[in-house]
Amino acid sequence: MKVTARGFVGSLFIAASVTAALHLGCGRDAAVPRDGDGLDVSKLPQQVREDYALFANRCSKCHSLARPLALATREVSDAFWERYVERMRRQPGSGISVDDEVPIRRFLHFYSRVERERQNGVEADAGSSLIAAPPSAPSAAVAPPVIPSASAQPLDGATSPIDGGP
Amino acid sequence: MGSRLGLVLVMTTLLAALAAIVSPRSAWAVDHSLSGSAQLDYHLVPTAPDANARKSTFDGLTTEASVKLTADVADHLSASIKVCFGCHGFEADMAYVHYQPIEEFGVRAGRFSPSFGAFNLRHDPANHGLSSKPLPYDMGRMLRLSSWNMSVLPSPFPDNGVELGGTHWIGTKAQIDYAAYVVSGFKGANDSFDVDWIQSRSPSLYYADNNGRPTVGGRLATTVRLGPTTDLTLGASGQHGTYNPDNTLTYSIVGGDISFRADKTIVRVEYLVRRQELDASNPARFKYSISRERGDFFTKHGAYVELEQGLTSRVALLGRVDGMARFGNLARESDLVDGSTVVRGTVGGLVTIERGFRLKLSTEFWRFSDNDLRNGTDKAVSIHTALVGAF
Numbered sequence: 043m044k045v046t047a048r049g050f051v052g053s054l055f056i057a058a059s060v061t062a063a064l065h066l067g068c069g070r071d072a073a074v075p076r077d078g079d080g081l082d083v084s085k086l087p088q089q090v091r092e093d094y095a096l097f098a099n100r101c102s103k104c105h106s107l108a109r110p111l112a113l114a115t116r117e118v119s120d121a122f123w124e125r126y127v128e129r130m131r132r133q134p135g136s137g138i139s140v141d142d143e144v145p146i147r148r149f150l151h152f153y154s155r156v157e158r159e160r161q162n163g164v165e166a167d168a169g170s171s172l173i174a175a176p177p178s179a180p181s182a183a184v185a186p187p188v189i190p191s192a193s194a195q196p197l198d199g200a201t202s203p204i205d206g207g208p
Numbered sequence: 209m210g211s212r213l214g215l216v217l218v219m220t221t222l223l224a225a226l227a228a229i230v231s232p233r234s235a236w237a238v239d240h241s242l243s244g245s246a247q248l249d250y251h252l253v254p255t256a257p258d259a260n261a262r263k264s265t266f267d268g269l270t271t272e273a274s275v276k277l278t279a280d281v282a283d284h285l286s287a288s289i290k291v292c293f294g295c296h297g298f299e300a301d302m303a304y305v306h307y308q309p310i311e312e313f314g315v316r317a318g319r320f321s322p323s324f325g326a327f328n329l330r331h332d333p334a335n336h337g338l339s340s341k342p343l344p345y346d347m348g349r350m351l352r353l354s355s356w357n358m359s360v361l362p363s364p365f366p367d368n369g370v371e372l373g374g375t376h377w378i379g380t381k382a383q384i385d386y387a388a389y390v391v392s393g394f395k396g397a398n399d400s401f402d403v404d405w406i407q408s409r410s411p412s413l414y415y416a417d418n419n420g421r422p423t424v425g426g427r428l429a430t431t432v433r434l435g436p437t438t439d440l441t442l443g444a445s446g447q448h449g450t451y452n453p454d455n456t457l458t459y460s461i462v463g464g465d466i467s468f469r470a471d472k473t474i475v476r477v478e479y480l481v482r483r484q485e486l487d488a489s490n491p492a493r494f495k496y497s498i499s500r501e502r503g504d505f506f507t508k509h510g511a512y513v514e515l516e517q518g519l520t521s522r523v524a525l526l527g528r529v530d531g532m533a534r535f536g537n538l539a540r541e542s543d544l545v546d547g548s549t550v551v552r553g554t555v556g557g558l559v560t561i562e563r564g565f566r567l568k569l570s571t572e573f574w575r576f577s578d579n580d581l582r583n584g585t586d587k588a589v590s591i592h593t594a595l596v597g598a599f
Contacts, residue, residue: 078522078560099437103469105335105598108564109243112599125280126241132311132375134323134385135431135441135467141380 079108093149244275245334249594312374323387323427326465334598343530344510355543360510367391393423393449423449472518479511506536524558568594
């Protein structure tokens, strides 16, 4: 069997058709990451869902969301996230613009805080279990997250592992 | 044996250093990040039941594991070490320093996979949805791998060298990346018919170059954001060098890639070709006359189209069509002919069991242009089942 240009174009056409059908059939819920390593959006406080959607979209392009979320279970600081996100932004084809950095860091700040509270056994707020707080009674975890100060660490201080993975 | 022992000692030392550095008591914790993955894959080839046919296939259980540490040494300087364990045993996939004073310019030096193509960024098993790599980048999982001498560019391809690169944003919608590098290059004997992949990765040669002439290459790519969750990446890559000790035989690899992502749908298309010169001093070694077209060189083409579609938050469907074609002269005893092809269709699924822990299932349908000399067929089926974890 020979590989022909016709056969290759045919494969492309079939792939495009299947893609279009699945894409239309599976909806366009951008808040749900493409892999199951993310969080249950319905349990996130309303205030962080937009940040999470951006984080999930940008940070699942090259690797699983399990990587950054696992890092959040460690004792990490805002300065760490600042360097980390900046490093990732500089990856070839990352698709993470300067404008994306703050919302991504804001979500990671929130999630790190929730994880720390969970590890410390704090059950006082809704964020600890990632259960959305009632809109009328925002908890400490769903208060407007602190945006890490740009002066805390130099933004250009990060360099990179140039692959998508470990 | 001695070099193997030495390698194990080096790897043990590196891992001990990793453990010490990431200790919770370490004051450096904020400056380091540790990641890793492990995949166990079972490769079943039901169409190759006899021992002879299985000689050209790595079936059964294989493990690919890796651990990587990145440390921010200074504001503009980081260091990365990645140690892998797979079919070849322990391997240093990365050991380099990266200096990036500005976003548009950086330099990394040491051991790394130079920038080529789109797939290599995802070569870690935790970062691609199917157990096997696309055929143009296959490293040891393809059927008839001995006849084909593997793929166009087996991935990953760590090498010693230096790479300049950077990224530039045009507004907030478009990103341009570039890389240019000088590395040792692939290796082969003066009279070899192809790159000697074992020699190219063998620690018994201390990862030293076999000739004094480096291989040069580069990559240029652009990523355009078409919508909030839609982006498109176009890339072109190339490298050129000599592979034999006498620096008389050249190889060149060029490729192009397209990746399109819209919400939970990802389409990837990639093509690459390697042109390689052969030593024609002894025409009797060849299957075809060296005076005919492509008598003293060959070209190996490879391409794939891959679709990844998230069905639910835990389940994704994957489909891939890939193939290779080889044109040009061959060793007299080769199973292939001028114009041999292989095409493979793959359907698979990716199930997230727990965050960072996935089940991969896939079935591959193979068709070769040449009948297998051992079982007389041009078709084959293989099945992969894998568990992969990442942190």
